[in-house]
Amino acid sequence: MIKHTILVTGGAGFIGHHFIKHRLRETEDRIVNLDALTYAGDLEALKELEGSPRYTFAKGDVNNRELVDELIRQHNINLIVHFAAESHVDRSITSASSFIQTNIAGTQVLLDVAREHGARFIHISTDEVYGSLGETGIFTEESFLAPRSPYAASKASSDCLVLACHHTFGLPVNITRCTNNFGPRQFPEKFIPKMIIQALEGTPLTVYGNGENVRDWIHVYDHCTAIDAVIEKGIDGEVYNIGSSNERKNLDVARIILEELGLDESRITHVTDRPGHDYRYALNSGKIRNELGWAPRFEFEPALKKTIDWYKVYRPWWERMLKRGKEL
Ligand code: NAD
Numbered sequence: 442m443i444k445h446t447i448l449v450t451g452g453a454g455f456i457g458h459h460f461i462k463h464r465l466r467e468t469e470d471r472i473v474n475l476d477a478l479t480y481a482g483d484l485e486a487l488k489e490l491e492g493s494p495r496y497t498f499a500k501g502d503v504n505n506r507e508l509v510d511e512l513i514r515q516h517n518i519n520l521i522v523h524f525a526a527e528s529h530v531d532r533s534i535t536s537a538s539s540f541i542q543t544n545i546a547g548t549q550v551l552l553d554v555a556r557e558h559g560a561r562f563i564h565i566s567t568d569e570v571y572g573s574l575g576e577t578g579i580f581t582e583e584s585f586l587a588p589r590s591p592y593a594a595s596k597a598s599s600d601c602l603v604l605a606c607h608h609t610f611g612l613p614v615n616i617t618r619c620t621n622n623f624g625p626r627q628f629p630e631k632f633i634p635k636m637i638i639q640a641l642e643g644t645p646l647t648v649y650g651n652g653e654n655v656r657d658w659i660h661v662y663d664h665c666t667a668i669d670a671v672i673e674k675g676i677d678g679e680v681y682n683i684g685s686s687n688e689r690k691n692l693d694v695a696r697i698i699l700e701e702l703g704l705d706e707s708r709i710t711h712v713t714d715r716p717g718h719d720y721r722y723a724l725n726s727g728k729i730r731n732e733l734g735w736a737p738r739f740e741f742e743p744a745l746k747k748t749i750d751w752y753k754v755y756r757p758w759w760e761r762m763l764k765r766g767k768e769l
Contacts, residue, residue, distance in 0.1 A: 445672070446471045448518045448560070450503050450551065451525030453482035455627045456565070456661055460522070461487065461496070463665045471495045473516050475509070476525065477502045477543075480765050481628050485758065503547035509554045521555055522668065523548065524565045526596070529630055533592035534716055544595035545602070552606045561613040563671060564603045568620045568657070568682070569593035573719035581725045582618075582680045589717050600680075607678050615675040617668060619683040620724050624661035624744070625751040629763050632656070632691065633745070636698045637752045638759055640708065646699070650714030652692030655721040659685040660739035670735035681733070684724035687741040697742065701749050 447464070451457040452474030461472050471494075476482045478500055490496040497516065501508045503525050512518065525547065527533065527540045548564070555562045571580040572587030588597040600616055607614040623633040639646045667683040675681065695709050729735045752759060 443673075444469045445520045446473070446516055446518050448473050448475060448509075448512060448516070448521045450475050450521070450523045451482070452476050453478055453484050453487065454524060454528070455481070455624075456622055456664060457524040458483075458486050458626065459624065459661045460524070460665045460668060461490070463662065464669070465490065465493070465495055467669070469495075471516070473497045473499060473512055473518065475499045475501055475503065475512060479527075481528065483626070483762065486626055503543065504550050506550050506554060509551060510557070513554060513558045513560060518558070518560050520561045520563065520672065521551060522563045522565065522672075523551055528592070529628075530569075530590045530592045531630070531715060533590055533595070537591035537595070540591055540595040544592075545598045548599040549602050552602060552612065556606065556610050556612050562603065562606075562615075563668065563675070564599065564614065564616045565668070566600050566616050566618045567593070567596050568618050568684070568722045568724050569719070570597040570600055570618060571722075574721040574723055576721070579723045579725045580682065582682055582728055589719055604678075613677045615671050615677070616680040617671055617683055618680065618724070619664050619667070620657035620659050620685065620722060622661045622664050623658055624748055625755070626758065627661075628766070629759050630766055633694065633698075633748065634752065634759065636695050637749050638763070640698055640702050640704055641752065641756070645710040646695050646708050647712045648691055648695055648709055649712060649718060652690060652695065652709070652711060653720075654691050654718060655688050655723070656691065657684050657723050658687040658689060658694075658741055659683065659737060660744045663737035663739050666738070667729060667735050670729060670733040674733045676732070681729040682724045682726045683729060684726040685737040685739070685741070686726075688721075688723055689741065694745070697745060698749060701746055
């Protein structure tokens with residue numbers, strides 16, 4: 442395995458911090474974590490890495506060109522794995538400006554600096570760029586981009602900028618588009634932690650609309666190993682869908698959580714639907730499986746049960762994060 446010196450952006454977030462810990466455990470890479478520590482960023486899980494010669498944390502914004510340039514130069518970065526983003530659809534509906542600033546403008550800053558230094562760029566995107574499906578159908582990497590929320594539109598814009606930089610300037614790039622992640626330390630505003638926390642708190646489980654919306658779930662560790670596969674074997678300029686083929690209705694996920702906690706289904710309450718709520722996402726991830734040899738390892742129900750156990754034990758963490766979310 443080739444050793445890399447990676448600039449991970451957004452490494453204090455949910456997926457980024459799992460990726461950093463996994464990568465330092467499984468490889469001999471060095472990692473520089475650039476994170477602005479917004480409400481979603483938290484360093485608690487990375488404390489154990491403090492003092493490691495293979496890990497450096499830099500607090501800062503991806504829009505800060507001088508800082509990005511200095512980090513790449515100082516640490517001889519040869520690969521950027523770009524997670525940093527505003528990531529919550531509901532917040533993008535309330536106000537899109539930080540999504541434009543971080544997800545679009547920030548990505549362009551990173552691309553410009555990557556180009557100057559010849560660093561390879563892996564852009565962590567989402568299945569939401571493809572828009573919404575009806576009862577049938579599945580998105581492939583060839584599907585049109587048809588984002589429907591400000592969040593998804595900002596991610597689709599950044600995908601286009603990444604591909605433009607590849608085609609125009611020859612920057613070595615890959616884009617990954619993953620389905621909905623779940624696992625430990627996901628910010629409480631996201632669907633699965635929200636349902637678990639509401640169940641643990643004894644409050645109603647607030648499900649948007651009729652709860653029939655379908656999401657395709659993947660455990661966060663499987664997302665990390667898929668990114669490994671792209672780092673090691675990804676073909677320059679290619680996009681890879683990442684999915685686990687775990688389509689579930691939101692209502693059914695809420696039911697599993699209640700059952701696991703020995704609670705009654707009557708705890709579910711339906712609240713006004715999210716405006717423009719996408720009905721269904723589903724990904725064909727045959728390309729990364731067949732061409733790069735990746736496969737997910739986690740089954741949905743057992744992994745969800747372990748995630749519920751994690752939230753039971755780590756109440757102080759999510760209580761702290763909940764306060765942060767509400768303070769905004
Ligand atoms: P998250 O919200 O948990 O973490 C985002 C991190 O980015 C935080 O640590 C935050 O402090 C940091 N950040 C935000 N703005 C920044 C800025 N301007 N400069 C530097 N750092 C900044 O998000 P996540 O769920 O871990 O998602 C990570 C990436 O994966 C995102 O790009 C998201 O679009 C993508 N993705 C997420 C999912 C999912 O289900 N969570 C699925 C597919 C793709």
